[in-house]
Amino acid sequence: MAVEFPIFGGCFCGYVKYQISEMPSSVGICHCESCRRIAGAESVGWAVMNKDALSFTEGSTRDFRSSESVERTFCERCGTTLTYHRDGRELIDVTLATLDNPELLQPTKETWCGERVSWNQLNDNLDHFEGSSSS
Numbered sequence: 240m241a242v243e244f245p246i247f248g249g250c251f252c253g254y255v256k257y258q259i260s261e262m263p264s265s266v267g268i269c270h271c272e273s274c275r276r277i278a279g280a281e282s283v284g285w286a287v288m289n290k291d292a293l294s295f296t297e298g299s300t301r302d303f304r305s306s307e308s309v310e311r312t313f314c315e316r317c318g319t320t321l322t323y324h325r326d327g328r329e330l331i332d333v334t335l336a337t338l339d340n341p342e343l344l345q346p347t348k349e350t351w352c353g354e355r356v357s358w359n360q361l362n363d364n365l366d367h368f369e370g371s372s373s374s
């Protein structure tokens with residue numbers, strides 16, 4: 240299915256809205272403990288794109304450093320996890336579940352499977368990596 244850009248998303252309460260202007264370079268599900276805890280979920284789906292491809296159009300976010308070089312943002316009102324960004328990187332990750340239509344971007348891989356919760360089964364149709372997909 241061809242996806243027409245921009246595509247749109249936002250937080251749970253509707254205060255923060257964003258748009259994505261081009262096809263992400265990768266889409267995956269992360270099982271790492273940081274993602275799990277920050278989202279309060281057993282795994283988190285992310286779309287990875289150029290920073291310029293993401294623009295916030297309404298509301299405002301707050302940020303939090305989950306490690307020395309990683310900044311994550313969330314809605315300042317409802318706390319929905321929205322982005323992940325590593326300092327100095329041209330790419331930003333956006334949570335798949337905050338897309339208005341999460342069917343538009345399909346994950347192809349699962350990362351940090353070494354930290355996966357045992358009752359959260361891997362999807363056999365995806366590629367699997369013990370850590371990040373670049374290592």
Ligand SMILES: [Zn+2]
Binds near residue numbers: 253254314315
């Ligand atoms: Zn919100």
Ligand SMILES: [Zn+2]
Binds near residue numbers: 269270271272274275
């Ligand atoms: Zn993660």
